[in-house]
Amino acid sequence: MSAVLELDDVAIRFGGVQAVGGVTRTVDAGDFVGLIGPNGAGKTTLIRIIAGLLRPDRGKVMLGGSDVTGESTSARVRAGLALTHQIVRPFREMTVLDNVILAAGIGYTSGPLRALLHVSRRREAERAMEILGSVGLTGTERRLAGELPLGQLKRLELARALAVDPKIVLLDEPLAGLNHAEASRQVETIMEVHRRGITVVLVEHNLEEVMRVCRRLIVLNNGVVIGDGDPWEVMANPAVQEAYVGSGMMAHAEA
Amino acid sequence: MYYIDLAVTGVSFGCMYAMMSVGLTLVYGLLRILHVAHAAVFALGAYVVVLVANATGSIALGFLAAVIVTPLFGIAIYRLLYEPLLRYRPDVPMIASVGLLVLMQDAFRIMFGEQGVTFRQNALSFTTFDFHGVTISAVQIALIVTAAVVFAGLHLFTTRTRTGLGWRATVSRPKIAASFGVDPVKVRYLNFAIGSALAAVAGGLVALLNNLVDPSIGFVVSYKALAIIVLGGLGSVRGTLVASLVLGLVEAYGTIFIGAWLDRDAIAFLALIVLLMIRPQGFTGARTA
Amino acid sequence: MSAYTISIVSIIGINVILAVSLNMISGFCGQISLGHGAFFGAGAYAAALAMVATASVPLALLAGVVAGSVLGILVGFASLRVRSDFLAVSTIGVNFLFVGFVRKQSWLGGEMGISGIPPTGFGASGNMIMILLLACATVVFSLYVSRSWMGFAFRAVGEDEQAAATLGIGAGAYKLAAFGIGTALAGLAGALYAFFTQFITVDAFDFILSVMLMAMVVIGGIGSTWGVVAAAVGLTLLPEAIRFVNDYRLLVFGGMLVLVIRLAPGGLAALVHNLFARTRKA
Ligand SMILES: Nc1ncnc2c1ncn2[C@@H]1O[C@H](COP(=O)(O)OP(=O)(O)OP(=O)(O)O)[C@@H](O)[C@H]1O
Ligand SMILES: [Mg+2]
Numbered sequence: 048m049s050a051v052l053e054l055d056d057v058a059i060r061f062g063g064v065q066a067v068g069g070v071t072r073t074v075d076a077g078d079f080v081g082l083i084g085p086n087g088a089g090k091t092t093l094i095r096i097i098a099g100l101l102r103p104d105r106g107k108v109m110l111g112g113s114d115v116t117g118e119s120t121s122a123r124v125r126a127g128l129a130l131t132h133q134i135v136r137p138f139r140e141m142t143v144l145d146n147v148i149l150a151a152g153i154g155y156t157s158g159p160l161r162a163l164l165h166v167s168r169r170r171e172a173e174r175a176m177e178i179l180g181s182v183g184l185t186g187t188e189r190r191l192a193g194e195l196p197l198g199q200l201k202r203l204e205l206a207r208a209l210a211v212d213p214k215i216v217l218l219d220e221p222l223a224g225l226n227h228a229e230a231s232r233q234v235e236t237i238m239e240v241h242r243r244g245i246t247v248v249l250v251e252h253n254l255e256e257v258m259r260v261c262r263r264l265i266v267l268n269n270g271v272v273i274g275d276g277d278p279w280e281v282m283a284n285p286a287v288q289e290a291y292v293g294s295g296m297m298a299h300a301e302a
Numbered sequence: 303m304y305y306i307d308l309a310v311t312g313v314s315f316g317c318m319y320a321m322m323s324v325g326l327t328l329v330y331g332l333l334r335i336l337h338v339a340h341a342a343v344f345a346l347g348a349y350v351v352v353l354v355a356n357a358t359g360s361i362a363l364g365f366l367a368a369v370i371v372t373p374l375f376g377i378a379i380y381r382l383l384y385e386p387l388l389r390y391r392p393d394v395p396m397i398a399s400v401g402l403l404v405l406m407q408d409a410f411r412i413m414f415g416e417q418g419v420t421f422r423q424n425a426l427s428f429t430t431f432d433f434h435g436v437t438i439s440a441v442q443i444a445l446i447v448t449a450a451v452v453f454a455g456l457h458l459f460t461t462r463t464r465t466g467l468g469w470r471a472t473v474s475r476p477k478i479a480a481s482f483g484v485d486p487v488k489v490r491y492l493n494f495a496i497g498s499a500l501a502a503v504a505g506g507l508v509a510l511l512n513n514l515v516d517p518s519i520g521f522v523v524s525y526k527a528l529a530i531i532v533l534g535g536l537g538s539v540r541g542t543l544v545a546s547l548v549l550g551l552v553e554a555y556g557t558i559f560i561g562a563w564l565d566r567d568a569i570a571f572l573a574l575i576v577l578l579m580i581r582p583q584g585f586t587g588a589r590t591a
Numbered sequence: 592m593s594a595y596t597i598s599i600v601s602i603i604g605i606n607v608i609l610a611v612s613l614n615m616i617s618g619f620c621g622q623i624s625l626g627h628g629a630f631f632g633a634g635a636y637a638a639a640l641a642m643v644a645t646a647s648v649p650l651a652l653l654a655g656v657v658a659g660s661v662l663g664i665l666v667g668f669a670s671l672r673v674r675s676d677f678l679a680v681s682t683i684g685v686n687f688l689f690v691g692f693v694r695k696q697s698w699l700g701g702e703m704g705i706s707g708i709p710p711t712g713f714g715a716s717g718n719m720i721m722i723l724l725l726a727c728a729t730v731v732f733s734l735y736v737s738r739s740w741m742g743f744a745f746r747a748v749g750e751d752e753q754a755a756a757t758l759g760i761g762a763g764a765y766k767l768a769a770f771g772i773g774t775a776l777a778g779l780a781g782a783l784y785a786f787f788t789q790f791i792t793v794d795a796f797d798f799i800l801s802v803m804l805m806a807m808v809v810i811g812g813i814g815s816t817w818g819v820v821a822a823a824v825g826l827t828l829l830p831e832a833i834r835f836v837n838d839y840r841l842l843v844f845g846g847m848l849v850l851v852i853r854l855a856p857g858g859l860a861a862l863v864h865n866l867f868a869r870t871r872k873a
Binding site for chain 1: 735736738739740741743744746747750751753754755756757758759760761762763764765767768
C-alpha cells in the first residue's frame with residue numbers, strides 16, 4: 048500500500064508548551080485512522096501543521112510522496128488534502144449553498160486569471176446540492192451560513208471538505224456538539240466517504256464511535272505518540288490507559 | 303550648536319507625539335479599533351485652551367477647561383460611535399472614525415474660521431532661554447516637563463492604584479482581569495478619559511508653540527500618531543514612548559538629510575512602511591504562520 | 592451642453608471609475624485601502640509626463656494605467672504581509688508619502704504641479720465622451736468580476752483568508768489581483784483627469800480625496816457595484832446642487848459616513864435590498 052501522508056519528526060513549541068514534540072508517522076492510502084488523546088494533547092495543532100496552517104519548528108510533511116513542508120495551505124488542498132476545523136469557519140455572509148459551491152469550484156479558483164475567465168456555476172451547484180443532501184443539509188441551501196446552529200455548521204464543514212474532492216480528509220472533532228442521532232448520521236456519512244476510497248483521519252473525543260469505525264488508532268499525549276495500531280490493542284496498552292486516567296475518557300468510552 | 307538645537311526640537315516634538323499617541327495605542331489595545339478621531343480630540347483640546355484662555359485671560363484656566371471637556375467628549379465617542387459597532391470587523395469603526403475626524407475638522411473651520419485663532423496674550427510663546435548658545439523656548443520646556451510628569455504619573459497610577467492595576471490588566475489580559483472583578487466597561491471609560499485628556503494637553507501645548515490653532519492642527523499629527531503606535535507595537539505604552547521620541551529626533555535631523563526630496567511630515571510613514579516590510583507584525587507582535 | 596455641464600459630467604465619470612475601482616479592492620476583496628488617491632495621482636502624473644513628452648493619448652493612457660498598477664502591486668505585496676488594520680494605516684502612509692515625495696520633486700513641478708499638458712484634440716465634449724465610455728466599461732467590468740469565480744473567491748478571501756485557503760483558494764494571489772486591477776483603473780482615471788484639467792497639482796490627490804472615495808464606497812454599500820455608482824454620482828452632484836453642501840463639503844461627507852455606518856452598516860445598497868425584501872413579503 049502506498050502512503051498518502053508521511054510525517055517526519057514534526058515538532059512545534061508555543062512559548063513554554065511543546066505542543067507537538069517530534070511525531071513520525073505514515074498513513075496508508077485508504078486507511079481510516081483515529082487520532083485521539085486527552086485535551087491539549089496536540090491533535091489540533093498536528094492537524095494544522097499537516098494542513099499548512101501552522102509552520103512547524105522542525106520536521107517534514109509529505110503528501111502523496113512529495114514534500115509539501117514549504118507549501119501553502121491552498122497548494123496542499125489542491126494536492127488532495129481537505130480538512131474540517133474544530134472551531135467551525137463557514138463564510139457566514141454567504142449562503143450555505145454558496146459555501147459548498149465555492150469548494151466544488153476548486154478547479155476554477157486555482158488562480159485569479161482562470162477564475163476571472165469563468166462564470167457558470169451550474170455544474171458546481173448541482174454537485175453542491177448532492178453533497179448537501181449526503182450530509183443532511185437539504186432545505187438549508189438558501190440560508191446564510193451565519194444563521195445556522197452549530198450542529199448544522201459541523202455538517203457544512205464536512206460538506207465543504209468533501210466538495211474539494213480530496214484524497215485524504217482530516218476531520219477535527221466533526222461530532223462535537225451533535226446530538227446522538229446527528230452524530231450517528233454524521234458517522235454514516237464519513238464511513239460512506241471512506242468507502243469511496245478517501246483516506247480518513249478522524250480526531251474525536253467520542254471514543255465509542257472511534258472504536259466502532261477506525262481501523263487504526265494513534266494516541267497522542269503531550270505532543271508525542273504513545274500508542275499506534277489496532278484500536279482494541281492500543282486501548283489495552285497501559286501507557287494509554289495511564290494518559291487517560293483522570294481525564295474521564297475511559298469511562299466515557301465504556302458508557 | 304545647531305545640532306543641539308535640533309535635538310531640543312526633536313525631543314520636544316517627541317514628547318508631544320507621545321502624549322498624543324498614548325491614548326490611541328491604549329484604545330487599540332483595549333478595543334482593537336484604530337481611533338483616528340483621536341486627532342479631533344487633540345484639536346478640540348487646542349481650541350478649548352485658546353478660546354478659554356482668551357475669554358478669561360488665563361492660560362491655566364484654558365488647560366483646566368480642556369482636560370474637563372475632552373474626556374467627556376472621548377467617552378461620548380466611545381458610547382455613541384464605537385460601542386454599537388464593536389461586533390463588526392474592526393475596519394467598520396475605523397472608517398466611521400475617519401468620517402468623524404473629517405466632520406469635526408470642517409466644523410472647527412466653519413465655527414472658528416480658516417485662519418484659526420491666536421492667543422490674545424501669550425507671553426509663553428515668545429519666551430526663550432539661552433543656555434550657552436542653545437536656544438530653548440518656554441513652550442518646549444513645558445512640553446518636555448509636562449510629558450515627564452504625565453508619564454511618571456501614569457506609571458504610578460498603573461502600578462500603585464487598584465483602578466490603575468485593573469486598567470493595565472484589562473489591556474493585556476481582558477478575560478483574566480474580568481474574572482478578578484474588573485469592570486471592562488468602566489475601564490474603557492477611564493481609558494478614553496485619560497487618553498483624551500493627554501491629547502488635549504498636547505494639543506494646547508502645540509497651540510502655544512505655534513501661537514495658533516487652525517482647523518488642520520490635528521490632521522497631520524493624527525496620521526503620524528497612527529504610524530507611531532504601529533511602530534511602537536500596538537497597545538504598548540513603552541513602545542509608543544520610544545517610537546515617539548525616535549520619530550521626533552529623526553524628523554528633526556531628517557529635515558537636513560532628506561528634506562530635499564521628501565516632506566518632513568512623510569518621514570514617519572517612510573519609517574512605518576520600511577518597518578512593516580521588515581517586521582510585518584510590528585516591533586513586538588507575535589509570530590504567526 | 593454648457594461647458595459647466597460637460598465638466599460636471601466628466602468629473603462624475605472620473606469619480607465613478609475611482610469609486611468602483613476602490614470597491615474592487617475594499618468591497619470585493621476586503622482589503623481596506625485609504626490611499627486610493629495616491630494611485631490616482633501616480634496615473635495622473637505619469638499620463639501628464641507622457642502627454643508633455645509625446646502628445647499621444649494612447650501612450651498617456653497606458654502610462655497612467657501602468658503607473659497606477661505598478662504602485663498598486665507594490666502596496667499589494669505589503670497587504671500580503673500585514674494584518675488588515677495595519678494595511679489601512681500603511682495605505683494612509685502611502686498616500687502621505689506620495690504627496691510628500693511629489694511635492695519635493697522639481698521634475699514633477701514640485702508644489703506648482705504640471706501645467707500646460709497638451710490637449711487631447713477631442714475637445715471638451717470629446718473628452719467627456721471618452722471618460723463616460725471608459726466609466727461604463729469599468730462598471731460593466733466590475734459587474735462581470737462580481738459574477739465570475741474571481742469575485743466569488745474575492746468574497747471568500749475578504750471574509751476569512753484561512754477558511755479560503757482550506758478550500759484551495761490562495762489569498763495572496765487574489766489580493767494582488769484586486770490591488771492590481773483596482774489601481775490600474777485608478778491610474779486610468781488619473782490619465783483622464785490629466786486630459787480633463789490639463790493642469791495637475793499634488794493637492795488633488797491627497798488623503799482627503801481617498802477618504803471621499805471611501806465614503807462613496809461605504810455609503811453606496813461596500814461590495815455593491817450599483818450602490819457605489821449611485822453614491823459616486825450622488826456625492827459628486829450634491830455639492831453642485833446645494834450651495835450649503837459645497838461650502839461644508841467635508842462636514843457633510845464626514846457626517847454621512849458616520850451616520851451611514853452607525854445606522855446602516857451595509858450602506859444604501861443594503862437598505863434598498865431590505866426594502867425590496869420587505870415589500871415583496873408584504
Ligand atoms: N496558538 C497557540 N498559542 C499558544 N499555545 C497554543 C496554541 N495552540 C495550541 N496551544 C497549546 O498547545 C497545546 C495543544 O493544543 P491542541 O489544540 O493541539 O490540543 P488538542 O489535542 O486539539 O486538544 P482538544 O482536545 O482540547 O481540542 C495546548 O497546551 C494548547 O494550549
Ligand atoms: Mg483540538
